[in-house]
Amino acid sequence: MALLTLPEAVCAAARTGGGYGYLAEDGRTASRQSFAELLDDALSIGGGLHDAGLRPGETIAVIVPEARDFLTAFLGAACAGLVPAPLYPPARLDQFEAYLRQTAPAVRVSRAAAVVTTTGLRRILGALQADVSTVRAVLAIERLRGPRLQAVAPVKLDDPVFLQFTSGSTSDPKGVVLTHRNLAENVTAIAGPHGLRLTDTDRGISWLPLFHDMGLIGMALTVLYRGCFTDFLSPLAFLKRPATWLRVISRTRATISFAPNFAYDLCVRRVQPRDMADLDLSCWRVAGCGAEPVRAETLAAFAKKFADVGFRAEAFLPCYGMAEHTLAVTFPPLDRAPRVDAVNAEQLSSARRAVPSSTGGAACTELVSCGRPFPGHDVRIAGPSGRSLAERHVGQILLRGPSVFRGYLGREDLSRETLAGGWLHSGDLGYLADGELYVCGRVKDTIIVNGRNYYPHDLEQAASDVEGVRKGRVVAFGTQPGTGRDRIVIVLEPIHGQPAGDLAERVRGRVVEATGVLVDEVVVVPSGTIPKTTSGKLQRVRVRQWYESGVLLRPRGVTSRVRLVGYLVRTQLVYARAHAADMLRGLAGRH
Secondary structure: OOOOOHHHHHHHHOOOOOEEEEEOOOOOEEEEEEHHHHHHHHHHHHHHHHHOOOOOOOEEEEOOOOHHHHHHHHHHHHHOOOEEEEOOOOOOHHHHHHHHHHHHHHHHHHOOOEEEEOHHHHHHHOHHHHHOOOOOEEEEHHHOOOOOOOOOOOOOOOOEEEEEEOOOOOOOOOEEEEEHHHHHHHHHHHHOOOOOOOOOOOEEEEOOOOOOHHHHHHHHHHHHHHOOEEEEOOHHHHHHOOHHHHHHHHHHOOOEEEEOHHHHHHHHHHOOHHHHOOOOOOOOOEEEEOOOOOOHHHHHHHHHHHHHHOOOHHHEEEOEEOHHHOOEEEEOOOOOOOOEEEEEHHHHHHOOEOOEOOOOHHHEEEEEEOOEEOOOOEEEEEOOOOOEOOOOEOEEEEEEOOOOOOOEOOOHHHHHHHOHHHOEEEEEEEEEEOOEEEEEEEOOOOEEEOOEEEOHHHHHHHHHOOOOEEEEEEEEEEEOOOOOOOEEEEEEEEOOOOOHHHHHHHHHHHHHHHHOOOOOEEEEOOOOOOOEOOOOOEOHHHHHHHHHHOOOOOOOOOOOHHHHHHHHHHHHHHHHHHOOOOOOOOOOOOO
């Protein structure tokens, strides 16, 4: 099948029966948009962008909360030959100053000529025009209609298609330059015979943010290229009431939906028996899980809880991907229950080998297979010297193939380092077993104590098992404050009303029991303290920096109610200055 540029794909989709549906907060359909209507809207928006003085090849930042307006703006820019750069919108207007401080570096890196947003946000985001020299205009999507383009822009496969920012610290944003070829290769692999095997009868449902690659590429653009139909629910609607996601799948007979691990865990904990009364999840043939570590116990708990309403464990599709690889890297076979590798925890940490274990319990670590690379794409595991490692040896995951990006915008030095030797150095640790990929953690996150390697995910999971700890609100890291060795620190948020001292001791005990490692300090912080990226990943580096610099305030010896209130006020003032809340932070683990 010939590869299509994104504008060509929009034109091809307009000849199919597919389209998008946009749902209200209760999950009911608010509006529909066929791909033919989408093309017409995109051509009108594209004409408006040209009429505003923007020219093919220029970049525009897209900061639009609502799915319909976002997709119309994004695809309108593509059809006009512009390069859209999706950025996350502010979650709260009362924190717009912090939001602007976080967003301006990304707009600056993107070299955006304009910002496209909503009428409601235009006044706030107008400050970017004064702060970023390249921005000539801040445009409201509601008023962005001009002379309709007569045809889509004649872009080439190796031209940039859009700019996506990696998850991580927004103080040092890295703009990933993707080409039309990268996008076409990746969505073709995702949808094809070694991927989801999409047909025009498939139907998707997604609440994932569209400024993130899994939501935009995985659930919006892949179905566009295949001419399917997908419904969009807002992230906030899911986070407020996870059962809404499942009800939409049941009602619309959706076959495809992806989510991070925390979403399945949230459903296990928050969906009540009364919410399941009329559910029928037998239609759900692919339940993708990625964007963060996939936990075997989460998948097992979800499959068990929803088995009686038709969910099959074989529907799970644990996968691995990253922005620099466009999106997806590996998929397991369809219709196979998750493959779990139980390995010796001691050998994994000390010898960096995944030795199968049959003992279970605290001495065993369970890792979920993320499958094999797509045809034409390669994965290998490299040691510190760069040489390939044998199966079941842990090393850095290296990637190669047509989905690999061409570099970071304006960061030639970092691009050369990341793409050294013709391989994309992912920065993730993992191993291969029977040709399938198992992901262990991040290279830079690895904690080394007395020559042994510990992975933060394992420590965080153990701490999360303690009653009173907020799920998804635990960060583990190593720090060397003049001691010459890594001290292990765990920072966590408690469920409301939990005594900090008692909780810290129980966390220490659980981590020792599960991993054999002694934690030097457990820091209990107020709810909303621990930051996440725009894709919902924990920002360990930022938390460690706060801890080491003293920004991370810790109440020592606080006994009186007055002193505790004062501590909480000071803490929240510090964090309001340090970072802005994004759409997922503060909601993902709320009880």
